[in-house]
Amino acid sequence: MTRDELRSKLAEFKLETRGVKDVLKKRLKNYYKKQKLMQKEPINGDSYYDYICVVDFEATCEEGNPPEFVHEIIEFPIVLLNTHTLEIEDTFQQYVKPEINPKLSDFCISLTGITQDIVDKADTFPQVLQNVIEWMRQRELGTKYSYSMLTDGSWDMSKFLNIQCRISRIKYPSFAKKWINIRKSYGNFYKVPRNQTKLTIMLEKLGMNYDGRPHSGLDDSKNIARIAIRMLQDGCELRVNERMHAGQLMTVSSSAPLEGAPAPQMPRYRN
Secondary structure (H helix, E strand, O other), rough: HHHHHHHHHHHOOOOOOOOOHHHHHHHHHHHHHHHHHHHHHHOOOOOOEEEEEOOOOOEOOOOOOOOOOOEEEEEEEEEEEEOOOOOEEEEEEEEEEOOOOOOOOHHHHHHHOHHHHHHHHHHHHHHHHHHHHHHHHHEOOOOOOEEEEEEOOOOOHHHHHHHHHOOOOEOOOOHHOOOEHHHHHHHHHHOOOHOOOOOHHHHHHOOOOOOOOOOOOHHHHHHHHHHHHHHHHHOOOOOOEEEEEEEEEEEEEOOOOOOOOOOOOOEEEEO
């Protein structure tokens, strides 16, 4: 089928018609697959996560990022995606005061849009993490509602959060030990190579433009959430595919049982 034929077929079923040909093909194929399954058995809506928490940290950086440079989190955003309504239900954003390199480089300021004044007035990481946990608890995540964390790549959790917890002398939080790496999910679902899973390329291939300011943690998170919504609409079951174990990044098998993250709790301080 040509791209135009695919688009008219999708329009007939009142499905999204934006995206490159491979994406459209996958969307149509999944629609047929879903219809077939629904004839056999009703879908059990209770088994999937109620919410997905999209996180995209911003961290201190220098031009060229010398290997000895220690990255500290300076923005902690969360976008709360409701998997039932497929809408962004809420957002959280707080800036963080770095301790090791309290003065931001000019490169970091121009990349992230975060000024020296913003971080000077911000709380340190343990207090911000406490606020994050309080915010998540108010939304009954891990108690009334099941949820999973989602990131764009492995680095947010395995590198930035991991390093930050060591700097702040706190244990790694249990709610962030497993997550969905959307780059992996996107590559596997649409059958594209790893180099085509950058945020802007994923948006472009799905026929979407970036909304907001690139490298603003909150705007990045919102755009990642838009990709997640489109993937869920296209029939992808986004599942946890990475985890931290004993300080190391591990892969989670796609055949592992679908489990939500635990109710968030403030981690203990390290001895």
